[in-house]
Amino acid sequence: MPDLSIDVVAKAAGVHRSTVSRAFSRPEAVKRETREHILRVAEGLGYTMSPLAQALRTKTSTFIPLIVPDITNPFFAELAKTMTQAADERGYQLLLCVTNGDPAKTDGYFTAMQAMYAPFGIVAPSTKVDTEAMKRFDFGHKVVVIDRVEGDDAVPTVTVDSRRGIMIALEHLHSLGHTSIGYVSGIAGTHTAQDRMDAYLELSAESGSAPVVLDSGSDLDAGTRGAEHYLEMDNPPTAIIAANDMVAFAVISALGQRGVRVPEDVSVIGFDGLALGARFNPPLTTVRQPIADMGHIAIELAEKQNIDGSVDHIVLEPQLLVRGSTSGPRK
Amino acid sequence: MPDLSIDVVAKAAGVHRSTVSRAFSRPEAVKRETREHILRVAEGLGYTMSPLAQALRTKTSTFIPLIVPDITNPFFAELAKTMTQAADERGYQLLLCVTNGDPAKTDGYFTAMQAMYAPFGIVAPSTKVDTEAMKRFDFGHKVVVIDRVEGDDAVPTVTVDSRRGIMIALEHLHSLGHTSIGYVSGIAGTHTAQDRMDAYLELSAESGSAPVVLDSGSDLDAGTRGAEHYLEMDNPPTAIIAANDMVAFAVISALGQRGVRVPEDVSVIGFDGLALGARFNPPLTTVRQPIADMGHIAIELAEKQNIDGSVDHIVLEPQLLVRGSTSGPRK
DNA sequence: AGTGTTATTGCAACCGATCTCAGCAACCGA
DNA sequence: TCGGTTGCTGAGATCGGTTGCAATAACACT
Structure with a gap:
């Protein structure tokens, strides 16, 4: 050739x-x-x-970067999947950028994007810091964020309603007869994580039951720590809400190793709706985020902004996804 | 700016x-x-x-495509993760390309790669077909494949020794006292999947026990089907080897839903060594592939080939990773 | 026939680098 | 002092496209 x-x-x-x-x-x-x-x-x-030559001349390309902290996390993987699809439906080429939570890398990716004349980018931030980095670039105003962003309405966002999600989880558990419901948080840092936690605290208090936040630290072993905390309690909750599916997996696994069965001994509900949850043991009941929609919408928002400069903040509705990890309280 | x-x-x-x-x-x-x-x-x-301008002029870029069938599959996710790292350690920029098993897309990516002057590419094929597509491009000779390739020694490959892996699994199970060991295959199509199956058949026969391949079809529900088959048997095996970790998860999940406990009732061992396995319930015993090494090696092979034209075929050793899903046979 | 439009196509500069070639200064030894 | 290196820098063509502008063709109308 x-x-x-x-x-x-x-x-x-x-x-x-x-x-x-x-x-x-x-x-x-x-x-x-x-x-x-x-x-x-x-x-x-x-x-x-040649897309290169075209980009060089026109100062605009079809490369669109998706910046995620960790592709190994199934949530981001699913996001990446739907986004690749959404992207090339529209003739874009998705570039996956993995930061591993390193803000320096985030910065690097941003400059790279600019250099490649990416028309816009999508960021699924690991920490609030990332969005800071974002603002240092004029590119920053052509980014859509899959998280809530504080104090900057100029960047489009798409999120799922955290409060509503927690509410759904709580209601599900209540309807099953649980009154003592604990919470295991995930890795702190994102607004989303914060929001879920806050929602739990608030809603829990409102319903009259004292919130029980299981010690979970802020690292990958949140689940394990949460489980240990659970075991040490005199009067452990009969149900647990996990900040996200991965944490739920970890909790159930840790609990299982100590002989605690789910849902027989405790119910556990996650938050995300990962496909993987269906293959967990037991299949995970969870609050489902419409990840596919999020991907498509993110791209739409970006295009829209590029055209008419509009900045939207889309908040999606979560749904309850009942599988096998919740049931009525023991006894 | x-x-x-x-x-x-x-x-x-x-x-x-x-x-x-x-x-x-x-x-x-x-x-x-x-x-x-x-x-x-x-x-x-x-x-x-500007990397674009550079690439255009020098006809060589630092973009290196990683073509995977499904990023949602944790194996590929982990691969992608280590490869991004390996890539930018060497100043490359990894482009993740997800084919969803569509050969047409694979083709598309290849031409895109050529157009972007990628110095080489990495392919983790879903099916043998992909490697066919590969050959249609002269680019084809600058690709390293994470799988075995048949009838074309001109493409560098890195794989893990399937036979050895199955042997390790079998030995582990034997040493635990199992004599009746079943097998649940994964999605067919890759040489790797084929090799694992063949190895099981052979080694099983050699050790004198009749192989028991649990019906698993070739789709995502392999695990479920395998579990059902297991339940219908009069004399089910006391241990099961799953073609890969995802299948193992699915099998355990399906079994669990029918009240069969792992490892109390059956032992299950996977193949991959996914990090996720540690958080499964129970934590998954598995044959670990050195995924991180594979990523680094793949890039090294590619660079090596680009320099001196050498074509290597690296076969890595798998390792046993004992966690909680195997134990002695019941009774 | 003369002139004004409109539809097509060619010309050539330009995007942001790289690289060969040539020019020039300094330096070396005889 | 002069020819020969050597070291460094500038010129300008080039990579593969895009695009404003000019040129030509075609057609309509008076």
């Missing part, structure tokens, strides 16, 4: 470069026969335009 | 473009003072070179 530039196609079709260019990117500007002829020739040669 | 091209830096530093260029990409070719001066000026302006 010798280098296939626009010029060779032009020559082969007997027209000028610019005509070939137009045939591809501004079809209405070239006579139909000519265009069809060019396209046919190009096809025959197996020619495609 | 007005456009920051090499020319503005040149002007600001009072030198010619080409000197700035050299200051960055061929430091030894420019006088030290000059270089330092330029670098300082550039720094002050917050200038970085």
